Amino acid sequence: MNRALLALADGMTWEGRALGLTGETAGEVVFNTAMTGYQEILTDPSYAGQMVVMTCPHIGNYGLPEEDAESRRPWAEGLIVHEECRRPSNWRSDLSLHDYLTRHRVTGIAGIDTRHLTRHLRDHGSQPGVISHVDTDPGRLVEKARALPSITGRDLAGAVTCDVAYDWREGTGAWPQHHTAEGRGGAVEGRGASAAGHPTSAAATPLRVVVYDFGVKQNILRRLVDESCDVTVVPASTTAHAVRAMNPDGILLSNGPGDPQGPSYAVPHIQDLLGWRPVMGICLGHQILGLALGLSTYKLKFGHHGANHPVLDLRSGKVEITSHNHNFAVDVPAAARGGLDTPWGRFEPTHVSLNDECAEGLACAAASVLSVQYHPESSPGPHDASYLFGQFRHMMEAAHV
């Protein structure tokens, strides 16, 4: 195994083994604490511009089953792991991490003390870094890391969004079924739940949803299909005029990479669409919505990246364990905690992180808007917040009446 080096802009370096495509790569280094779902993470367009440190020490164990990808290819600029699995074991895949990364031209590094690196990022903040298999001189690599542009303000969403609009028809049920036990005396998966355990509504009237693609994860689309929606995905730059022409029942602002200030060109269009049709925001979409409402956004020290984040629903008092992946957050000023009056109506904070009290959700009954900072589509992660897609559907149905 060839040597490789990881250098951070603040001067720290880690030596490891080359993983994936031989070469050099750079990006903002963030850590993710999910214990499963490396493939979903790699293929999540929100990781564009970033290199992911997996805190889970064994990565690649179950191969890379194709149908678990969240987009057509990996977007993370680099992957940093403690130990890569050489011979994976799963009935759906025997592709090794190294081969997958090589095939998809991703450069990574293994053999890193990821706990040390994570503690460093936690204490000193996410920052630019470089992985190199070819130049393992620490001084030079640190210089390269320092020279990297900051992620702040960059329009990464524009780089990952689709070129042209397209329709999506596949639900979560398309995942391998095999899981029922019919004919063996066992019970069959109950009604009202898809194979992936998400609630599904008994399909009545299909609703039409336009999804603003800032870097959308396919599971958002699948969950909408589960909710009997006809989905059209449109590029991030799509105008409100164009959306209105499509006459959808609702609009979803998708997740995506980087700073919401980057794709701020979307803000006026969203402002135009607010109040016209129900809107659901997720992650970057939530942040862009915040900008549209006149709120500001800020960068977190090391972000939220994981599948174990407790979020309190302020209305029900219940806690949901959720999937997170964001470096930026909407700044809900103390004065607005009780509610925020906007031209479209009063927005209420709906969710808050139990870990750091970060604002995690906003809703407006008058304008039929619900928006969350985290990932109700999970993938990877728990399905606790999946009900939000149902709420979105109800909002659209109510707006119909």
Place this chain on the structure above:
Amino acid sequence: MPKRDDLRRILLIGSGPIVIGQACEFDYSGTQACKALKREGYEVVLLNSNPATIMTDPDMADRTYIEPITAEVVERILDCERPDALLPTMGGQTALNVSLDMHARGLLDKYNVRLIGADADAIRKAEDRGAFKLAMANIGVATPESYLVRTRDEAAGAADAINFPAIVRPSFTMGGAGGNVAWNREEFERHVEWALLTSPVGEALIERSLIGWKEYELEVMRDARDNVVIVCSIENMDAMGVHTGDSITVAPALTLTDKEYQRMRDAAVRIIREIGVDTGGSNIQFALNPADGEMIVIEMNPRVSRSSALASKATGFPIAKIAAQLAVGYTLDELTNDITRVTKVSFEPALDYVVVKIPRFAFEKFHGSNPALTTQMKSVGEVMALGRTFKEAFQKALRSLETGRCGLTSLHGLDRHLPGDAVAPDAPERVRAALREAHPDRPWHIADALRLRVPAAEIAAATHIDPWFLDQLDELVRCEQALLAHARESASRAAATGAARPVEARDGAGAGSPPVEERWRDPGALDLLKEAKRLGFADERLGQLLDIAPEAMRTFRRDHLRQPVTFARVDTCAAEFESMTPYLYSTRGRECESRPTTRDKVVILGGGPNRIGQGIEFDYCCVHATLALRELGIETIMVNCNPETVSTDYDTADRLYFEPLTEEDVLNVMDVERPMGVVVQFGGQTPLKLALPLERAGIPILGTTPDAIDRAEDRARFSELIAELGLRQPRNGAARSDDEARAVAARIGYPVMVRPSYVLGGRAMQIVYDDDSLRRYIARQMFTAARYPLLIDEYLANAVEVDVDAVADGADVVVAGVMEHVEEAGIHSGDSACSLPPHSLDADVLDRIREQTVVLARDLRVVGLMNVQFAVRGRDVFVLEVNPRASRTVPFVSKALGVPLAKLAMKVMMGRSLRELKFTAAPATSHVAVKESVFPFVKFGNVDVLLGPEMRSTGEVMGIDRDFGWAFAKSQAAAGLSLPREGTVIMSMKDADKAGTVPVAGALQAMGFTLLATRGTASYLRERGLAVTTVNKVKEGRPHLVDAIKNREARMVVNTVGTASSQDDSLSIRREALRQNIPYFTTIQGIQAAVTAIDAMRKSPLTIKPLQAYHSG
């Protein structure tokens, strides 16, 4: 929601004695629950019959009943304590069953007591297999095809539908008495019969076998607001077919995709809601078909369990404590995570390390048992290890087991094997054969198979172990072979250059001896060694592989590897937040997070895995050491590797190192912590073995010196000591050959007690009556006389054995507890019942015992605890054994007397005098406490239950009352045997006991019992005027006495035997009594005590009294 204020007093029920399937994990959970509830201001009433627990310490609960866990006792407690609520989920299946029983009898309603944590409905739905299956069908979760049966006919019908193999499980039992696999009709019928008998409700489940499927467990918590979190996922390396308690398990699950894991998580959430465990934790087990991902739920435990203890230790999430808080109304988001102190417990721990649990077995103790691992649990303990990778954790776990193997040592002499080397022609076949059945040695056989390059696919097919795990083991084997190849290469290079140094550097290879350095100092070799250390290889194992003495290996590693051990924290969050709790494990990383303090501090070495002879009693002592040190303002540092214990709770000691108890691992801790001293005398043999190496490394040993310990343990030095002090010990000698052995035996006179030297817990100890059986014994033990001479002792027939626990401070000695054994000397002291105070010995003998104890303690300069075993024959007192350390009886004596002996001893070891501590004499008591042992015979088919010099009990109970009779009766009830007040007694006595039987039989007859006896016993008793009916022995035709037992005609069985042949003849009597759970006694002393107890039971009703009332003066 804040805590409930409609509750004031809460009854908590423990799990009783340590048995297979219910060990000290329930002391851990019960202790956490007690502490949590008290801290919330509730009054806690506790019932547990096990005195060796921390939870039964008098300051844990407000009122502590060390009484049998029976419906009768619980009702009495409800009546006099009038608790508002009963928390049934902390004491394993025992507490759950008795609570459900109380509910079924309407007693909870009668006394207006609410079940909290899980209500009766939820418990029934989870435990009743039919109800569970229905509930799962309701929520669309698949269960295995199965049939509930109550008769053999119904079972036969089920077998037709399912085909073989089929699983047969009794309903309503804990893992200890789980299911069996039937591969054919004959096995099936046998298992069905057993299951119907074992089930408290006479019901069995016939189930489709999922053997070979992957097995997982999820630990789930739910609060009153219906918030649910999964604390931990656990993957069984051993697939379905091996009980999870007997499986090697890992956390987190390592081979599940996110899709598979989330599907399992969703099912778990739906299950806990459907079953209705409102507030608390549950364990849910799943099987996953490795071929297509089909998922099936196996079972759910609506309570804390062994796995939840493991999950708590694995993640730092204190499940039992939180479960108790949820039970009184808190919600998860209201409780703060102790480890981070900033986040809430409403989250799911993220692990950035791997946890491996390996069970510890004791098949060698049960002659005639088959060491096959099945769906019925047989392990007696477990170890847990943490590492940054599976490989590192696995290797640490292997050496934590203390089975004499410091890694994946070869069982087929392949430790020097490299691919291409010639091997014994039958080796591959032997290795392959060994793989086919699951047994405790399987990981070692797998390693051998990998050494022989048996294809992984073949190993996976034979073992059903996921190829991922096999590949990890293969990496270990390949690393080992790379080291061997290098060693071989450098040796041949050395030979070629003429600088032939002996490759065997074992001979006295001292610190940094040249051969090691020369062969391993080039960068390539150093990289190999570093890689090996990163993979978790022990120095000792490397030394074994490379023919380097362990000492030299360690010195070389320290001087040349420049790869220091680092300690990482268990922080629940994969480093996302700072950990405020020093719960540490070793690894090889970039930074050490131990952050030792500069306070005065002491390291306490724990007892390692539970095993027969070394269990919870020692953990109790270690925990007390931390309590005492805390009172003295000294920082406490615990090192232990047993996840079931209170000692490994992160809030027991100030700092916790979850590490193997080997010289290397312990010294690593010492290097970082630099304590003022180390406690080795509280954790049993495990830390004691480390005393000398630690002393050599310059670590002060607190209390009694290692030399004094050696004087007591070394046979020759001990004999000298006894002679010097003018005391007596049984005549003895050592022999290195057949002839020598016969000569020694002749000098001493038969019967003699024989055992190989250097054995623990009476291992392989036996009483031998003549030359023939001596020869047979020697042949069977196959002892290599040269290395381990045979020890031969005079067997003191009909002697009374006495156990003494004392505390000494170097000047003063307090003889705290003097316990008279019920069974005669020769029965292992750990297996005997005993009484405190003695119930038959006279004052003069007791005085002499006390005097001798004092003399021994003074001469050995004991500082701390000391245990002495005496035998009394007539008026003669013999010293059998002196152990200058904590003994198994310390917690019992402490509870019986109301004196915290271990705590006092710890303070003495820190320089306090007994006088300062105001402990100068044992308190006088007006009550009697009886300790009774509990055995796992029912788990091992066809093993004889006769007591002997080899210890086989797993746990103990205490009966306490105003007189011996009731105390003994309670001890029997607590051990699960209810002595009859009337009915028929079957007797079959050896000749030597017949005279002693007469008064016993007379007393029974006078109390109205009907006597049934075998021919010899019957005629002997009839001749002496007793009315006895003769019953056939098994060989004498039918109906015979086993028929009588099977037909439940007898309420009690008494059977003593002498010779080996009569033992074999009567084995079926004892096995049948065991199967039918009829009280049986195999010693004359046992039945004498039972008769006294029955008499007491007939004369006065059961009374109960909390421990606190006994000791309030």
